[in-house]
Amino acid sequence: MNDGHRRSAVVVGAGLAGLTAATGLAAHGFAVTVLEARDRVGGRTHGIEAAPGVRVDAGAAYLGDRHTELLALAADLGLRTTPTTMLGASRFALGTDAPGGGPATRDGRFPPLDAVALGDLFERLTELTDAVRPEAPWLTPDAAHLDTLTAADWAEQHLTHPDARLFFPLFLGEMCAADPAEVSVLHLAFYLRSGGGLRYLNAFAGGAQQDRIDGGAHQVCERMAEPLGARVRLGETVRAVHQDDRAVTVHTDRGAHRADVAVLALPPLLADTIRYEPALPAPRAGERTARGCAVKVHLVHPAPLWRAHGLSGWSVNARGPLLSTVDDSPPQGIGVLTGFVTGAEAHRFAALPPEQQRAEAVGQAAELFPMLPEPIAVHITDWLNDPHSRGCYAALLGPGDWLRTGPTLTAPHRRVHWAGTETSTAFFGLMEGAVRSGRRVVAEVLARD
Ligand SMILES: Cc1cc2nc3c(=O)[nH]c(=O)nc-3n(C[C@H](O)[C@H](O)[C@H](O)COP(=O)(O)OP(=O)(O)OC[C@H]3O[C@@H](n4cnc5c(N)ncnc54)[C@H](O)[C@@H]3O)c2cc1C
CATH class of the missing domain: 3.50.50.60 (FAD/NAD(P)-binding domain)
Incomplete structure (x- = not known):
């Protein structure tokens, strides 16, 4: 040439x-x-104006110390990172939390569910993750079997405790914006391994969600x-x-x-x-490759008012639309609570008219954080139906996809x-x-x- x-x-x-x-x-x-x-x-990185002159991440936001190429690139470009604030107690609305039936407040991020059942779930996921061949998941021992099952099939077979069954789809929604019925077990195990393992991916301090790019990715x-x-x-x-x-x-x-x-x-x-x-020679996507399903909701306040109540802004909810919320406030000024609508719930929510989306999101935030006034602005970003992304955070590989598309993933x-x-x-x-x-x-x- x-x-x-x-x-x-x-x-x-x-x-x-x-x-x-x-x-x-x-x-x-x-x-x-x-x-x-x-x-x-x-x-899939996109800054929207949450308040005059203040951009927030409507797309990708979080990164950790193992994201070495991105960190080096950002530094070369003169960008700085800012820590994701996660100080204070969390709110959980998992159905049976508080005596009155409303959301419960707990220190830290561990949900008020059976610790043994969740520990068992994480152990089983870690076993799957450890067994995967990250550089070539299609060559994983037992790949042919793992690539026939969806994560929902796997949960049905392996999770007996109701708390593990309740938590599993929420966890998947948060980790990879997936409905368990749409991803293969092989893809789930690969995704967790590829991102540094379950603990790293899920963690704020010391993990993949530790920092954000100051001013937006x-x-x-x-x-x-x-x-x-x-x-x-x-x-x-x-x-x-x-x-x-x-x-x-x-x-x-x-x-x-x-x-x-x-x-x-x-x-x-x-x-x-x-x-x-x-x-x-073959399509890039497999027959069951699905769109990652996430809608981001930004609830804007004059300041991060929840901090004065000892709350981190983190919440996990069994009922949608906001399956989790996190404090995405810029280092100074306004307070931004980001709600994630993911998995099957994202399909329902994305189909609603904008005014109903707003009403549902604001209504749920009021139940979770009753001490807060109504947000001064609400921004909703639907990635599921964005014609130039077709979902996010990334494509979801379904049963059969890795075995068929994996070997030629990068072949010119x-x-x-x-x-x-x-x-x-x-x-x-x-x-x-x-x-x-x-x-x-x-x-x-x-x-x-
Ligand atoms: C809501 C959300 C949250 C996320 N959270 C995180 C996170 O916290 N941390 C993290 O690391 N990652 C996160 N991600 C994922 C991250 O954004 C992506 O992995 C990354 O940005 C993908 O970059 P890319 O260049 O591969 O693809 P893209 O960013 O999708 O770039 C592809 C480009 O191609 C353009 N295009 C499409 N079709 C055509 C065509 N026919 N002709 C010309 N151009 C076309 C698109 O418009 C787009 O600009 C998130 C993503 C979203 C949307």
Whole structure:
């Protein structure tokens, strides 16, 4: 390929993966063009204005010390992290908590459920997680069996205590925005392992949710896009990718872009909406690949008022819509309580009219935190029905998906290379996985003959 002419690459998708790839290829002398369907960069990182001049994370937010590539990138871009505040007591509305039937207040984050039953659940999950081969989950011993079962089947077979059964879907919703009926057990075990294990993924201090990017994670992409300037083309939805012996041509509604290579940095369900010529040997998504299901609700207060009541803002709820809440307040100023609507509940909630969504969210927050006044603003971000993401936090691999799609996850299709968090076996589904996939694809393109 290096026969004297300046090499060129078209990158599809201006999320963390695409922009990491574009930046890396540009640094190696490639003429790059980035095609992005949305009118903004950032993909599943997205800052919305919660109050005048204050952005909060409507998309990805949390990171931990093992997210080394993301942390290094953020530092290079002049961004700082801020700790996720988790001081004080939690609120739990799990059905049987307080004598009066209302939400209960407990120190720490451990739910007021049978400790032995939850300990047993975590042990069983840890056994599954330890057995998985993180770099190639399809080669896990017993993969063929584990990839026929959904997490719901597994829970039915293994969880006998009602408290473990109650907690399992809430845990899955929080960890990977999944309805247990939609993910295979192999994917669940892989996801937990890939993210550093159950304890690391679930933890704030010392874990994957320890910090946030001060001012919002979207800034990472915004700052990467700056030096690329007009080479990042917004509002360009890619429809087709054609290859001949000499080049690849990427077609959008506005025109065609010809290059030596293309990097597709998209979630698999969206990569499959593109027409390929020659055709892909197999679709990127499997037959049962589902959209991750999360809707984020931001409840804005003039200050983090719950702290004065000794509360951390953390809550876990058996009944939706807000299955959990967390304190996402910026270091100074307003208070932001973020509610996560996940799993099967996200499907119900996302289908409601906006005014009903708001009423349900505010009503539930009033039950959980009766000491707080009504929020001064409510923002609802539906990722499930976002046509440019088709779910979040990441694609959910269902039964059969890993065995079929895993072995060719990163295999180039001639001049087409693949990036995106769903192509990373380390920190799959997370920002860190996206950045690592971008770096991997740069090395892969440079290694072409
Ligand atoms: C609500 C939410 C919470 C999350 N929480 C966390 C968290 O706390 N910590 C964490 O690490 N991760 C979290 N994540 C996941 C994290 O955001 C993703 O793993 C990461 O941002 C994915 O980056 P990516 O570049 O692989 O994909 P994306 O960000 O999805 O980028 C793909 C890009 O391709 C564009 N595109 C799609 N189709 C086309 C097309 N046909 N033509 C052109 N462009 C197209 C899209 O618009 C998008 O910009 C969360 C995500 C969400 C949404």
